[in-house]
Amino acid sequence: xxxxxxxxxxxxxxxxxxxxxxxxxxxxxxxxxxxxxxxxxxxxxxxxxxxxxxxxxxxxxxxxxxxxxxxxxxxxxxxxxxxxxxxxxxxxxxxxxxxxxxxxxxxxxxxxxxxxxxxxxxxxxxxxxxxxxxxxxxxxxxxxxxxxxxxxxxxxxxxxxxxxxxxxxxxxxxxxxxxxxxxxxxxxxxxxxxxxxxxxxxxxxxxxxxxxxxxxxxxxxxxxxxxxxxxxxxxxxxxxxxxxxxxxxxxxxxxxxxxxxxxxxxxxxxxxxxxxxxxxxxxxxxxxxxxxxxxxxxxxxxxxxxxxxxxxxxxxxxxxxxxxxxxxxxxxxxxxxxxxxxxxxxxxxxxxxxxxxxxxxxxxxxxxxxxxxxxxxxxxxxxxxxxxxxxxxxxxxxxxxxxxxxxxxxxxxxxxxxxxxxxxxxxxxxxxxxxxxxxxxxxx
Amino acid sequence: xxxxxxxxxxxxxxxxxxxxxxxxxxxxxxxxxxxxxxxxxxxxxxxxxxxxxxxxxxxxxxxxxxxxxxxxxxxxxxxxxxxxxxxxxxxxxxxxxxxxxxxxxxxxxxxxxxxxxxxxxxxxxxxxxxxxxxxxxxxxxxxxxxxxxxxxxxxxxxxxxxxxxxxxxxxxxxxxxxxxxxxxxxxxxxxxxxxxxxxxxxxxxxxxxxxxxxxxxxxxxxxxxxxxxxxxxxxxxxxxxxxxxxxxxxxxxxxxxxxxxxxxxxxxxxxxxxxxxxxxxxxxxxxxxxxxxxxxxxxxxxxxxxxxxxxxxxxxxxxxxxxxxxxxxxxxxxxxxxxxxxxxxxxxxxxxxxxxxxxxxxxxxxxxxxxxxxxxxxxxxxxxxxxxxxxxxxxxxxxxxxxxxxxxxxxxxxxxxxxxxxxxxxxxxxxxxxxxxxxxxxxx
Numbered sequence: 001x002x003x004x005x006x007x008x009x010x011x012x013x014x015x016x017x018x019x020x021x022x023x024x025x026x027x028x029x030x031x032x033x034x035x036x037x038x039x040x041x042x043x044x045x046x047x048x049x050x051x052x053x054x055x056x057x058x059x060x061x062x063x064x065x066x067x068x069x070x071x072x073x074x075x076x077x078x079x080x081x082x083x084x085x086x087x088x089x090x091x092x093x094x095x096x097x098x099x100x101x102x103x104x105x106x107x108x109x110x111x112x113x114x115x116x117x118x119x120x121x122x123x124x125x126x127x128x129x130x131x132x133x134x135x136x137x138x139x140x141x142x143x144x145x146x147x148x149x150x151x152x153x154x155x156x157x158x159x160x161x162x163x164x165x166x167x168x169x170x171x172x173x174x175x176x177x178x179x180x181x182x183x184x185x186x187x188x189x190x191x192x193x194x195x196x197x198x199x200x201x202x203x204x205x206x207x208x209x210x211x212x213x214x215x216x217x218x219x220x221x222x223x224x225x226x227x228x229x230x231x232x233x234x235x236x237x238x239x240x241x242x243x244x245x246x247x248x249x250x251x252x253x254x255x256x257x258x259x260x261x262x263x264x265x266x267x268x269x270x271x272x273x274x275x276x277x278x279x280x281x282x283x284x285x286x287x288x289x290x291x292x293x294x295x296x297x298x299x300x301x302x303x304x305x306x307x308x309x310x311x312x313x314x315x316x317x318x319x320x321x322x323x324x325x326x327x328x329x330x331x332x333x334x335x336x337x338x339x340x341x342x343x344x345x346x347x348x349x350x351x352x353x354x355x356x357x358x359x360x361x362x363x364x365x366x367x368x369x370x371x372x373x374x375x376x377x378x379x380x381x382x383x384x385x386x387x388x389x390x391x392x393x394x395x396x397x398x399x400x401x402x403x404x405x406x407x408x409x410x411x412x413x414x415x416x417x418x419x420x421x422x423x424x425x426x427x428x429x430x431x432x433x434x435x436x437x438x439x440x441x442x443x444x
Numbered sequence: 445x446x447x448x449x450x451x452x453x454x455x456x457x458x459x460x461x462x463x464x465x466x467x468x469x470x471x472x473x474x475x476x477x478x479x480x481x482x483x484x485x486x487x488x489x490x491x492x493x494x495x496x497x498x499x500x501x502x503x504x505x506x507x508x509x510x511x512x513x514x515x516x517x518x519x520x521x522x523x524x525x526x527x528x529x530x531x532x533x534x535x536x537x538x539x540x541x542x543x544x545x546x547x548x549x550x551x552x553x554x555x556x557x558x559x560x561x562x563x564x565x566x567x568x569x570x571x572x573x574x575x576x577x578x579x580x581x582x583x584x585x586x587x588x589x590x591x592x593x594x595x596x597x598x599x600x601x602x603x604x605x606x607x608x609x610x611x612x613x614x615x616x617x618x619x620x621x622x623x624x625x626x627x628x629x630x631x632x633x634x635x636x637x638x639x640x641x642x643x644x645x646x647x648x649x650x651x652x653x654x655x656x657x658x659x660x661x662x663x664x665x666x667x668x669x670x671x672x673x674x675x676x677x678x679x680x681x682x683x684x685x686x687x688x689x690x691x692x693x694x695x696x697x698x699x700x701x702x703x704x705x706x707x708x709x710x711x712x713x714x715x716x717x718x719x720x721x722x723x724x725x726x727x728x729x730x731x732x733x734x735x736x737x738x739x740x741x742x743x744x745x746x747x748x749x750x751x752x753x754x755x756x757x758x759x760x761x762x763x764x765x766x767x768x769x770x771x772x773x774x775x776x777x778x779x780x781x782x783x784x785x786x787x788x789x790x791x792x793x794x795x796x797x798x799x800x801x802x803x804x805x806x807x808x809x810x811x812x813x814x815x816x817x818x819x820x821x822x823x824x825x826x827x828x829x830x831x832x833x834x835x836x837x838x839x840x841x842x843x844x845x846x847x848x849x850x851x852x853x854x855x856x857x858x859x860x861x862x863x864x865x866x867x868x869x870x871x872x873x874x875x876x877x878x879x880x881x882x883x884x885x886x887x888x
Contacts, residue, residue, distance in 0.1 A: 032789070036812060115834055121823060123833060128815065130845055211845040226674055230667075232846050253868040260870035345476070367863050368480060371572065379565060379866025388871070389567060389862070390559055390883035401574055401655040402676050403847060406862050418833070418850050419811050422823025424697040426704035427832070439834035 016202035023192050024159060024209040027132050030189035031157030035129045037186065039106035045186035046102035046149050052180030053095045053145065056172070061088055063172040064141065071165045083140050084165050094142040097393065101149040104392040107410040108155050114442045118435055120423040122442070127414045129155030130211040134203045136161045136225065137216035141169040147214070148177050148191050150395055154413035157190040159210065161200040171195070204229035212413075214395055219323075234408065236399040238323040239269030240349040241381045244340040244366070247278040248359035251285050253378065255292060257356055260380040263296050267325050269397060270352050270374075270384040274320060274330045276340045282309055282333045293329070302331040309333075320347040337362050341369050348372060351399050352384040352406075373399060373406035460646035467636050468603060468653040471576050474633035475601030479573045481630065483550035489630040490546035490593050496624030497539045497589065497617070504620065505532055507612040508585065515609045527584050528609050538586040541837065545593040548836040551854040552599050558886040562879055564867040566886070571858045573599030574655040578647050580605045580669065581660040585613040591658070592621050592635055594839055598857040601634040603654065605644040615639070648673035656857075658839055663767075678852065680843040682767040683713030684793040685825045688784040688810070690801035691722040695729050697822065698800040699736060704824040705798065707740050711769050713841060714796050714818075714828040718764060718774045720784045726753055726777045742771045749777040764791040781806050785813050792816060795843050796828040796850075817843060817850035 016024070034042075053060070064086040071084060086094075113125035133156050137143045144160055151158035162170040170193060178188035194200055203210065204225065213233045215225040222235035243261050245254040261272040277285055286309040293300055301319050302311030311331055319330040320343070334340055344353050352374035355366040363377045374384040384407060386394025391409030398405050404412035429435040460468070478486075497504070508530040515528060530538075557569035577600050581587045588604055595602035606614040614637060622632035638644055647654065648669065657677045659669040666679035687705050689698040705716040721729055730753040737744055745763050746755030755775055763774040764787070778784055788797050796818035799810040807821045818828040828851060830838025835853030842849050848856035873879040 032813070032815070035815065117827070117832060117834060121827075131815065223674075230670055232676075232844065250868070256868065256870055260872050264871045264875070363865075367865075369476070371476070371479065371575065371861065374862045374864065376864040377866060379864055379869040380871050382871035383561070383565075383864055383866075383869070384862070388561060388874070388881065390561060390881065400676065401859050403859050405859055415845050415847050415849055417815065418818045418828070420818065420820040420823055420827055421807075421811075422821060422827075424694070424700065425823040425827070426700055427708050427824050427826035428704050430832070431708070437832065437834065 014198060014202055016205055017198070020194070020199050020202050020206075021209075024132070024206050026189045027157040027159055027192050028209050030187040031129065031132050031155075034152070034157060034186060034190050035131075035155050037155065039108070041185045042106070042153055042155060043102045045152050045181055045184040046098055048184040049145075049149060049152070049177050049180035050095050050098040050102070052176045052183075053091070053098065053173070056176045056179075057088065057091055057095075060091060060169065060172050060176065061086065063168040064166075067166055067168045076165060080165065083138075084169075086141050086169055090142060094145045098145055098149040101153050101393050101410075104153060104410055107153075107414045111444050112416065114444050116438055116440045116442055117420070118425065118430070118437050121420065121425050123418060123420050125416050125418050128417045130413055130415050132157040132159060132210050133212045133214060133413065134159045134161075134206065134210040134231070135214045135216065136200055136203065138163045138221075141166040141173060143216060144170050144173045144193070145177070146393065147395065150393055150410060150413060152181075152186060152190060154410050156413055157192075159192045159194060159203060161194040161203060164197070167195060204231065207231050216396060234396060234398055234400075234404070234412065236269060236351070236397050238349045239271070239351040239397075239399070240274070240321065240323050240347060241270060241272045241351050242274050242276055242340075242344050242348060242353045243272045243381060244276040244337075244344075244353070244355045245278060245281065245285060246337065246355060246357035246359060246362055247280040248362060249278075249281065249356040250358055251281060251288065254285065254356040255289050257354065257378070257380050258289065259292060259296065261354065261382055262298060262329050263327060264380070264382050266327050268382065269323075270381050271325075272329070272354075272381050273322065273324055274332065274343075274347070276332050276334050276343060277306070279305070279333050279335055282306065286310055297327055299328045300331055301328065303333060305333040306331045323349075337365060341366070344370055344372070349399055350401070351397070352376065352381045354379065354381050373397075458642060458646055460649055461642070464638070464643055464646050464650075465653075468576070468650050470633045471601040471603055471636050472653050474631040475573065475576050475599075477631060478596070478601060478634050479575075479599050481599065483552070485629045486550070486597055486599060487546045489596050489625055489628040490542055492628040493589075493593060493596070493621050493624035494539050494542040494546070496620045496627075497535070497542065500616070500620045500623075501532065501535055504535060504613065504616050505530065507616040508610075511585075511610050511612045520609060524609065527582075528613075530585050530613055534586065538589045542589055542593040545597050545837050545854075548597060548854055551597075551858045555888050556860065558888050560882055560884045560886055561864070562869065562874070562881050565864065565869050567862060567864050569860050569862050572861045574857055574859050576601040576603060576654050577656045577658060577857065578603045578605075578650065578654040578675070579658045579660065580644055580647065582607045582665075585610040585617060587660060588614050588617045588637070589621070590837065591839065594837055594854060594857060596625075596630060596634060598854050600857055601636075603636045603638060603647060605638040605647060608641070611639060648675065651675050660840060678840060678842055678844075678848070678856065680713060680795070680841050682793045683715070683795040683841075683843070684718070684765065684767050684791060685714060685716045685795050686718050686720055686784075686788050686792055686797045687716045687825060688720040688781075688788075688797070688799045689722060689725065689729060690781065690799060690803065690806055691724040692803035692806060693722075693725065693800040694802060695725060695732065698729065699733050701798065701800055701822070701824050702733065703736060703740065705826055706742060706773050707771060708824070708826050710771050712826065713767075714825050715769075716773070716798075716825050717766065717768055718776065718787075718791070720776050720778050720787060721750070723749070723777050723779055726750065730754055737773070740771070742773055744773055744775055746775040747777060750775045767793075781809060785810070788814055788816070793843055794845070795841070796820065796825045798823065798825050817841075
C-alpha cells in the first residue's frame, strides 16, 4: 500500500540498479541450470532446505521476535502483527509444508503432445519451467518458505520481496534456505531476496530476466503492479462470490452452506458477499436464517423484499459490487435461475459461485452458464482452494480468465516447449509437394 | 503504426464511447449464449458463414478493388497493397479456410481433471471459451474471416478492428459473416467490427468486456498495446531465430536447412537471423555456403573469423540483436554447443532455434537447454507454424513464456473452469476433522 501511494506521487518507476541487474542475472543463470535438473535433485533440494530451516529454527524465531518488537514500536496494527508473527509452531508447520512440496509429483517433463508431422519429423510438447518468478508479498514471512519451495520444485529461480516489517525474519529465512541448497545439487543463486522498496519497484522493469510476477496483497496492490509492468502478472481482483438458494433447495442444507461460505473465514476471497434467494422459498429460508446469522454476528443488508422478511439493513446498488471481507452479507430476493445468472454476470468477479438446488436440471444449467473460475453445486464456496482441490500447495488464486485460472498449484509455474526432431526436412520441400504432412498423433 | 505516433503525442487513451460500450456489451451477451452451444451448432455456424461468403464473393472482391484504388491514390506502398489485395482466388482460399476450421475438433468441454475430493464431492476441470476476444490487425482483410471463424468455433465473441486501408472490404465481409450467422443458431451479435481509430484505442480499456487482445502487426505495435491495456495480450516480440551448425553436422544437410530457414520466406518471424557455425567445420561449410547464399542474393554479415573465410560484410554487436525480416543473415563462428547456447540466451527472442548435428548427445543437450518456444533438431526453423504443427489454423505465434506459447491454435482461445458437485459439504466439517479429503483421481 505504501508502495502505491509513493508511486502515485512520483509517477515514474526507477530503472533497475546495476546491483539488482547483476543479482537478477545470477538468478536467471542459476535457473537455466535448474531447468536441467532431475525430479530427484529438485526434491532433494527441498529436503535440504527443510533440514536447514529446522536446524536454524530458534534463530529464525528470534529474528521474528525482533521484527515484531520493532513493528509494535512503529505502531503496526494488530492484524498485521498477527500475520507477521512466526512462532515455533507456525515455523514447524511451514517446514512441514516444504517437505510436502518435495513429495508432490514433478510438474516438469510432461508430454502433452506427441505428433508425427511427416515421416521422421516428430513434434512433442513438454512442460518446462517458466524461468524466474518475482514475488512481492506483504507481512507474512512464511510466504518466503512456501514460494521458494514451490519455485525450486518446479525448476524456477525466484526473486522475492517481502514487507519491511518482516525484514529480519525474511533475511534469516533466505540465508537459511540458501545454506540448505548449498548442501544439494541446486545452486543457492536460484533464490534471491530484495530488501528495499526501490528494488521491488525496479523488479517490475526486469522483463527478459523475470517471467512472471506474483503479487500477494490487496486488490489495489495487484492492480498497481498490473498497470506498471510488461511482465505477466498472476493476480486476483476482488473475490465477489455468490451463493444462490434455488426454490428446489433443501433449506437446511442451504443455510449450512451459506453460513460456511460466509463465516468459516470471512476475510478469504472465496467467502461469499451476496446471497441470492429464490422468492418462493424466501419466507421459509429467512425464518431459519435470520436468527442463525444473528447468533453468528453476521450483518445482513437486504433489498426491499428481503427487508419485508425481517432483514434489518438496506442494501444499495453499491453493496452488490462490494467485497466486504468481513461478516457483512448482502441479500437479494430473485425470481429464479435466470435472474441469478444475470446478477452474477453483472456484479460477480468470476471467482467462485455456488448454487443450492435439488433440481438437477437447474443445477446443471447453473454449472454451465456461470463463467467463474469455480462453479459449485450443493457445497460451500470455501472449497475453492489449492489444498482442498488436492494440489498440495498453491501460489495463489487467479481470477484472470486465461489459464492458470482459479487456485494455482505447481502446474501454474510451468510452461511448455515444442521440440521438433527431423532428418533434414525443409519447408520448401513441403511447399513444392515433394514432401507431405501426415499429422499423425503418436502415443504420449 | 499511425496509432502509435498518435498516441505518443496525446499520451492518454480516451475511454470507450457509449456506443462502443453498447456494442461490446452486445458481443459479450451473445458470447454468453455462444458458450452454451454444441459442437455441431458452432460447426454449422461456420458453414453458414462460408456459404454466405461464397454467395457474396463478387461484392467482396469489388469492395476490395475500391479499397485498393483509394489506397493507391493515397500513395500506400506496394507491400501493403499486396497484403490488402483480396482477389477471387485469395477469397476462395480464405473461404476454404473457414470450412476447414469448421471441421477441427471441438476445443470446448474437454475434461482435464476429474477428482473425488471427498465422498460425494467431485471436482472437474473442463475447457470453456475465454468470452470475447479483441483483435487489432493491419491491412490483410482475410484476417477478418480467419479470426471470426476461429473465435466462433471456440465459442468466443469477437470484436475486430482492421486497418483503414481495408475499410470497405472489412465492412462487406463482416456484414456477410453476420448474414451467414443469421441463418444458423448462433447470434450475429457475436461478431462486431470497429471502424474508427478512436474505437480501437478505446477497445484497450474494455476490461471486463474483452478477455484477450490479439494484436497482429509490428513489434512496436504489439508493445504499444501491451503497455496500454490491463487486458491480457497474446502477442509476439521479435523473432530472432538461430541455426547452429555443430561440428558433427552433415554439412550438406546444414546448408539446405540454413537456406530454407533464411530464404524460404525471409519476412516471417520464424526465419533465422543468425547462423552460428562451429569453428571446426567453418572452413568446409563456407566453401559451399558462400556461393550458395550469393546465388540466392543473401547478404552475409560476419564476425572477424567468418570474414577470414570470405564473408564480406562485418557484423557488429547490434546485428546479433536485429530482426532483419529480409535476406540479411548474420554469422558467428563459435567454439561449440556451450557458446551457442550462451549466444542464444543473450540475443535470442525465445521464438525458435535449431541445431544441425549428427551427435545425438549434443542435439539432445541443445533441445534440453535452449528455452525457446520451439527447439528443433535437423530441420528448418520455418516449421514453427500452427498449420505445420497440425493445428489446422492459428491465431498467431506467441513468444511469451506463459502458455499459450509458440503457434497458437483453437486451444489458445479457450480457458478452463472448475466445477464442484457436492451434497451439502462445508469446509468447517473438514476443519473440525468430521470429514476428510480423499483426493482420488477418477477416470477422465
